[in-house]
Amino acid sequence: MAKMYYNGDANAAYLNGKKVAVIGYGSQGHAHALNMRDSGVEVVIGLRKGKSWDKAVEDGFQVYSVGEATAQADVVMILLPDELQTKVYKEEIEPNLTNQALMFAHGFNVHFNQIVPPKESDVLLVAPKGPGHLVRRTYEQDAGVPALFAIYQDVTGEAKELALAYAKAIGALRAGALETTFKEETETDLFGEQAVLCGGLTSLVKAGFETLVEAGYQPELAYFETLHELKLIVDLMYEGGLEGMRYSISDTAQWGDFVSGPRVVDERVKDEMKAILKDIQDGKFAKGWILENQANRPVFNAINAREKEHLIEQVGRDLRKMMPFVNKDKKKEVVASAKH
Ligand SMILES: NC(=O)C1=CN([C@@H]2O[C@H](COP(=O)(O)OP(=O)(O)OC[C@H]3O[C@@H](n4cnc5c(N)ncnc54)[C@H](OP(=O)(O)O)[C@@H]3O)[C@@H](O)[C@H]2O)C=CC1
Numbered sequence: 186m187a188k189m190y191y192n193g194d195a196n197a198a199y200l201n202g203k204k205v206a207v208i209g210y211g212s213q214g215h216a217h218a219l220n221m222r223d224s225g226v227e228v229v230i231g232l233r234k235g236k237s238w239d240k241a242v243e244d245g246f247q248v249y250s251v252g253e254a255t256a257q258a259d260v261v262m263i264l265l266p267d268e269l270q271t272k273v274y275k276e277e278i279e280p281n282l283t284n285q286a287l288m289f290a291h292g293f294n295v296h297f298n299q300i301v302p303p304k305e306s307d308v309l310l311v312a313p314k315g316p317g318h319l320v321r322r323t324y325e326q327d328a329g330v331p332a333l334f335a336i337y338q339d340v341t342g343e344a345k346e347l348a349l350a351y352a353k354a355i356g357a358l359r360a361g362a363l364e365t366t367f368k369e370e371t372e373t374d375l376f377g378e379q380a381v382l383c384g385g386l387t388s389l390v391k392a393g394f395e396t397l398v399e400a401g402y403q404p405e406l407a408y409f410e411t412l413h414e415l416k417l418i419v420d421l422m423y424e425g426g427l428e429g430m431r432y433s434i435s436d437t438a439q440w441g442d443f444v445s446g447p448r449v450v451d452e453r454v455k456d457e458m459k460a461i462l463k464d465i466q467d468g469k470f471a472k473g474w475i476l477e478n479q480a481n482r483p484v485f486n487a488i489n490a491r492e493k494e495h496l497i498e499q500v501g502r503d504l505r506k507m508m509p510f511v512n513k514d515k516k517k518e519v520v521a522s523a524k525h
């Protein structure tokens with residue numbers, strides 16, 4: 186088994202007296218910044234004026250322009266959208282680098298040569314294996330999201346110590362961290378989100394929903410069956426693997442799982458997964474995404490608009506309004522009405 190790193194493997198004091206600039210305050214940025222601050226690390230935020238800037242100020246952080254935050258920090262963690270990192274790096278971060286350690290949460294731009302870091306800096310990544318909002322939520326629950334870490338350049342000889350101290354400060358070492366390379370992190374992350382976690386899953390859910398609705402079943406029922414219950418089933422897998430999930434379902438469901446599952450995900454699906462992986466490995470996917478952004482996202486925007494109008498989304502929006510436990514606005518409304 187690969188070596189896993191946990192809290193006892195990290196020297197938390199490594200970050201004492203060091204200032205970390207978190208560049209970006211979105212999904213990952215807010216989580217890293219808040220978790221590190223709660224772990225006793227000195228954090229400043231680098232941003233442009235706007236929504237995130239206001240949020241970071243509201244959360245009590247010192248917020249600076251990207252250049253100013255970079256210049257004053259010992260460690261610079263770049264948590265900007267991947268597609269904007271190259272421009273911001275070239276214009277605002279690179280001119281302010283002396284020998285700060287440069288960090289990422291995803292290796293995309295370094296691996297695909299969009300960012301070429303200076304020779305004087307340690308360059309590493311700490312990539313939580315989960316959405317930023319869960320990185321924060323689990324930290325507050327005394328738990329954590331596991332992470333990968335990788336060292337690209339180790340000028341000081343201390344890059345691994347920094348990676349582990351950082352991973353500990355954001356709560357990742359409560360769940361475990363695994364050492365990798367920029368190449369492996371980038372390729373597996375892109376594959377996971379495309380073939381399984383995001384792309385594979387949304388396509389599977391929509392296909393199941395459409396099959397039921399096209400056969401004349403009620404859309405609300407189809408939503409419960411193919412989307413809502415998915416979370417409950419996945420929670421069981423998260424807790425106990427496939428076996429743990431199968432322990433809780435009926436034997437009828439388990440028999441259907443065994444005989445029908447492989448009819449849905451068969452060798453042809455796996456062949457397609459291999460083709461997706463190849464496009465990632467040879468840079469075809471990265472090139473397409475970079476060009477799509479240079480053209481102001483015509484395809485991304487068209488698909489995004491179409492997806493929002495899918496019947497499963499319309500039905501889901503209405504159903505979730507009636508579930509205070511999954512809809513924060515509804516929850517606030519219910520709490521407020523209970524007080525009157
Ligand atoms: N989302 C996730 O859970 C995961 C993300 N990652 C990686 O983390 C990194 C960050 O992704 P994510 O958290 O999703 O990003 P988000 O889109 O959620 O947040 C991006 C942040 O960058 C700010 N920003 C955008 N443009 C600029 C600019 N020109 N100058 C200054 N600030 C700017 C945004 O502020 P504003 O409000 O002004 O737009 C926002 O605060 C990426 O490398 C991603 O691959 C890794 C693991 C999981």
Ligand SMILES: CC[C@](O)(C(C)=O)C(=O)O
Nearest residue numbers: 314315316317374378382
């Ligand atoms: C699954 C999507 C992800 O890779 C993640 C949350 O880990 C992302 O980049 O957002």
